[in-house]
Amino acid sequence: MKRTLYDKLWDQHVVHTESADPNSMALVYIDRHLVHEVTSPQAFESLKLAGRKPWRLNSILAVADHNVPTTDRSHGIHDPISRLQVDTLDQNCDELGITEFKMQDVRQGIVHVIGPEQGATLPGMTVVCGDSHTSTHGAFGCLAFGIGTSEVEHVLATQCLLMKKSKSMRISVEGELGFGVTAKDIALAIIGEIGTAGGTGYAIEFSGSAIRALSMEGRMTLCNMAIEAGARAGMVAVDDTTIKYIKGRPFAPRDDLWEQAVPYWRTLHSDADAVFNRTVTLEAADISPQVTWGTSPEMVTTIDGKVPDPALIADEVKRHDMQHALDYMGLQANTPIQQIYLDKVFIGSCTNSRIEDLRAAAGIINGKHIAANIKQALVVPGSGLVKQQAEQEGLDKIFRAAGFEWREPGCSMCLAMNDDRLVAGERCASTSNRNFEGRQGPGGRTHLVSPVMAAAAAVAGHFVDVRGLSGFAK
Amino acid sequence: MNKFDTFTGLVAPLDRANVDTDAIIPKQFLKSIKRSGFGQNLFDEWRYLDHGEPGMDSAQRQINPEFVLNLPRYQRAEILLTRANFGCGSSREHAPWSLQDYGFRVIIAPSFADIFFNNCFKIGLLPIVLDAAIVDRLFEEVKQKEGYRLTVDLQKQAVVTADDQNYVFEVDAFRKHCLLNGLDEIGLTLQHAQKIKQFEQKRRTEQPWLFA
Numbered sequence: 148m149k150r151t152l153y154d155k156l157w158d159q160h161v162v163h164t165e166s167a168d169p170n171s172m173a174l175v176y177i178d179r180h181l182v183h184e185v186t187s188p189q190a191f192e193s194l195k196l197a198g199r200k201p202w203r204l205n206s207i208l209a210v211a212d213h214n215v216p217t218t219d220r221s222h223g224i225h226d227p228i229s230r231l232q233v234d235t236l237d238q239n240c241d242e243l244g245i246t247e248f249k250m251q252d253v254r255q256g257i258v259h260v261i262g263p264e265q266g267a268t269l270p271g272m273t274v275v276c277g278d279s280h281t282s283t284h285g286a287f288g289c290l291a292f293g294i295g296t297s298e299v300e301h302v303l304a305t306q307c308l309l310m311k312k313s314k315s316m317r318i319s320v321e322g323e324l325g326f327g328v329t330a331k332d333i334a335l336a337i338i339g340e341i342g343t344a345g346g347t348g349y350a351i352e353f354s355g356s357a358i359r360a361l362s363m364e365g366r367m368t369l370c371n372m373a374i375e376a377g378a379r380a381g382m383v384a385v386d387d388t389t390i391k392y393i394k395g396r397p398f399a400p401r402d403d404l405w406e407q408a409v410p411y412w413r414t415l416h417s418d419a420d421a422v423f424n425r426t427v428t429l430e431a432a433d434i435s436p437q438v439t440w441g442t443s444p445e446m447v448t449t450i451d452g453k454v455p456d457p458a459l460i461a462d463e464v465k466r467h468d469m470q471h472a473l474d475y476m477g478l479q480a481n482t483p484i485q486q487i488y489l490d491k492v493f494i495g496s497c498t499n500s501r502i503e504d505l506r507a508a509a510g511i512i513n514g515k516h517i518a519a520n521i522k523q524a525l526v527v528p529g530s531g532l533v534k535q536q537a538e539q540e541g542l543d544k545i546f547r548a549a550g551f552e553w554r555e556p557g558c559s560m561c562l563a564m565n566d567d568r569l570v571a572g573e574r575c576a577s578t579s580n581r582n583f584e585g586r587q588g589p590g591g592r593t594h595l596v597s598p599v600m601a602a603a604a605a606v607a608g609h610f611v612d613v614r615g616l617s618g619f620a621k
Numbered sequence: 622m623n624k625f626d627t628f629t630g631l632v633a634p635l636d637r638a639n640v641d642t643d644a645i646i647p648k649q650f651l652k653s654i655k656r657s658g659f660g661q662n663l664f665d666e667w668r669y670l671d672h673g674e675p676g677m678d679s680a681q682r683q684i685n686p687e688f689v690l691n692l693p694r695y696q697r698a699e700i701l702l703t704r705a706n707f708g709c710g711s712s713r714e715h716a717p718w719s720l721q722d723y724g725f726r727v728i729i730a731p732s733f734a735d736i737f738f739n740n741c742f743k744i745g746l747l748p749i750v751l752d753a754a755i756v757d758r759l760f761e762e763v764k765q766k767e768g769y770r771l772t773v774d775l776q777k778q779a780v781v782t783a784d785d786q787n788y789v790f791e792v793d794a795f796r797k798h799c800l801l802n803g804l805d806e807i808g809l810t811l812q813h814a815q816k817i818k819q820f821e822q823k824r825r826t827e828q829p830w831l832f833a
Contacts, residue, residue, distance in 0.1 A: 162820045163813050165795060172795045174813060176820055178831050186713065188654035197807070203821075205832070214652065228652040228675055235654050272831065279712040279736055293736055295714035296656075297743035297806075305810040307817055310739075311793065343639060344706040347735055377709065379735045400830035408830045443639050443709075464704060468638055564648045583643040583710060585666050 149418040151315050152384055153350045156290040156415070160273050162307055174307045178272040179284075182209040182245070182299070183258050184236040185564070186277030190300035191239040201243055202306040208267050208398075209240050209247040212257045213564045217527050217554035220250055229565065256530025256556040259283040259497035263367065264530055266396025270385045270412040275302055280497045280580065282373040285382035286366035287389055288415040290350070292379040313379065314348055314424040317417070319355035322431040327614040329507070330365035331499060331578070331597035333357070333429075334372035335437035339447040341427060346378030349425065352417060353383050357431035363392040364503035371498045375444040375580055384416035438484050438610055439582045439595040441472035446582070448484060450600070450612045456480035475584055476592050477572065485610050487594070488520060491575040492605040493587070494551075494598055495527030496561035499578035502536050504598040508578075509542040511602035511613065517550040518608025524551045525567065527559040551605070563588045576604040622745045624803035629772040630699030630726065633690055634763045640703060641710035642737065646719040649674055659715055660722030664690065694767045700727045702759055707748075708737025717741045727773050729780065731756050742796045743806065747773065749780060749790045775801060 150158070163174040187209075194201070201207060214229035224230040233250065240247035248254040254261060259280050262268040274284040274291035277299040284291035298308055320333055338345075351373050358366065366383045373381025383389075390409060393399045400408045435449035446469075448455070457473065457480060460466040473480065478487070494500070494508050505528060517524045526546050528534035534556055537543055543553045560567040561579035563586070569575055571590025578601050579586075582593040596604065603613045650662045652675060661679040668690060670683040684691050690698070701720065707730040708716060717740045720728065726746065731753040733741075741748045751759075762782070763769040772781040775797060780788040799806060810817075825832045 163816050172793065174810060174817070176817070176824070185651050189656045189714075192654075192656075199807070202817075226652075232652050232654055269831070271828070277712060277714075279710065281712075293712035295712055295717075295736065295740035295743060297714060297740065301807055301810065304807045305814075305817065306821070307810055307813075309795070309806060309810065313735075343709055344732060344734070347706070347732065374736075377706070377734060400833060404830040404833060408828070411828065443641075464636075464638055471637075562643075562648050564651065581641075581643070581710060583641045585647055586643050589647070589666060589672050 149421040151417040151421040179274040181276035184211040215557040253531035260529030266399030279374045283371040285370040288385035313350040316349040316425040317423040318427045320357040321355045329597040330368040343445045344377045346376040350380040351378045364501040454482040488609045490573040492524040493560045493577040496579035498580045500529030508598040508602040509545045512549040517605045520608045527554045576601045625800040627774045632700045633695040633698035635703040638704035642716040645716040659719035663719040663723045705731045709734040712736045
């Protein structure tokens with residue numbers, strides 16, 4: 148029987164099934180449990196109240212990322228409610244003996260950046276975290292998905308989850324990406340194509356020559372956004388790029404264990420004739436830089452496009468939703484995207500805060516300055532180690548010289564749980580993943596773009612086609 | 622988890638598609654380390670005219686009189702009727718917690734986001750998927766008729782109208798069993814503890830790098 152990558156990962160982890168019916172609930176073993184401060188306190192509390200202990204401590208890696216300040220941390224967190232949540236994580240980890248990168252640790256960062264960076268995310272694993280962007284880790288040929296707090300407790304207590312197998316979808320992107328087009332644009336183009344609910348009930352495998360050509364950073368950006376297409380899990384087959392990335396990382400196997408692991412990892416791809424429940428194909432050459440105009444990631448168009456006109460939409464619910472989104476975003480139908488002016492620029496988040504993202508953005512900024520109408524431009528590296536690497540390469544100097552603020556790592560203005568946020572009516576070019584109402588601050592208006600597009604917009608003060616910038620070359 | 626019994630409840634219509642978890646419970650309320658008290662901030666940005674922060678007294682806040690849950694006819698609603706892809710976005714269980722804490726016991730929609738759907742069952746909140754055409758009809762009825770109520774019979778897997786229309790829904794047999802009996806899933810899983818240990822031992826032998 149020919150199997151998909153998802154089939155292989157699933158089969159490897161089923162501990163028990165209630166019946167032979169493939170649709171019945173299965174008990175699935177979890178290899179890696181990533182924990183952060185927002186979705187874990189209630190799980191630890193319930194675990195304790197029930198008199199239970201974590202099943203396997205060395206499967207857990209914890210870090211605070213959502214609430215942490217991105218400015219000077221030497222005085223701790225000033226917001227008492229945020230501080231309590233971070234302190235609670237620290238206490239739970241200390242009490243139970245869980246490995247945690249605390250706020251002052253250089254390894255601290257966004258949970259979906261540090262897992263792969265540390266080699267804590269490995270091919271063939273099941274990886275869970277109480278965070279929907281756990282799909283990011285699927286870039287390594289593992290089965291990774293977000294869970295709720297009850298499930299966090301379930302994994303702590305049993306090392307397993309009760310779940311049903313998803314349907315499978317293959318999204319192939321063939322050919323070569325155009326100049327200035329990135330993994331973020333692939334992700335947004337896919338969501339524009341299949342919709343934010345298009346992947347509901349599916350595990351998506353991204354394949355095709357354009358995906359194979361992506362770096363691990365690019366694959367992580369793509370898998371990160373699988374959830375914005377409705378899919379709990381996104382994944383990419385293991386290849387040389389994957390294995391090369393992992394080698395030598397602190398949590399990765401070494402010596403004999405490495406030699407033992409690699410041949411197994413190389414089996415983690417779909418068999419040639421494996422059958423998927425749904426297949427979608429895109430031509431890489433057809434994908435242009437993307438910009439969202441609305442309050443859902445599927446409300447997206449190309450940089451040479453226009454804000455759509457609700458009057459042209461036949462379906463009443465859709466027309467109403469589109470008008471509502473335009474009202475919230477303060478946009479007029481038919482406005483060219485390149486005439487949308489911005490107030491703030493945010494480069495960061497688990498989608499686009501890795502070293503490659505910062506290098507790409509710095510390449511656009513180098514020697515230039517943010518436009519006069521940009522009130523604030525932030526660069527928030529994904530981890531302390533990304534920050535350190537960027538500083539070694541002098542990227543911080545490029546950003547600072549251009550008028551960007553160079554911050555400490557964390558989720559920051561992707562969801563504005565800390566002090567980094569938009570005020571009502573402000574418009575932001577953001578490299579994050581969600582443009583929902585209020586996501587970056589109450590009344591804030593978010594346009595999702597790639598790092599190079601955000602950087603170019605910061606310099607121009609409005610969206611511009613990065614492909615047309617002078618001095619920008621491959 | 623409490624047992625889910627058959628009940629008849631008032632229906633409130635939230636006529637929007639793609640209602641995301643940031644709308645259901647905005648992030649500033651996620652800083653709580655408790656599991657209760659989220660109901661007062663359900664749909665906070667739509668429900669109130671002023672900006673909400675944790676610790677505010679909701680009785681002192683400015684109510685948005687136009688928001689559907691603030692209309693007198695929908696007070697004490699227990700069934701939320703809404704549109705496709707409800708609960709999209711983050712994995713925050715605070716979203717089902719806030720809906721339940723507000724007083725909802727059932728959410729009816731043509732479709733739900735996966736993680737939200739799954740989270741609901743863990744706390745005894747029942748998400749029901751009905752055909753878009755049936756949801757359209759229910760929207761018409763609830764808007765026309767004040768005091769519109771539906772009966773939800775999980776045993777029979779049916780939503781029943783006052784004039785005895787039955788709309789059958791699907792629910793996974795295991796989840797149904799857990800809801801009807803108010804079972805603790807962790808307790809159930811731990812009945813397989815021996816099997817988990819054996820699985821783990823085998824995995825440790827075959828893929829030792831995962832346990833280093």
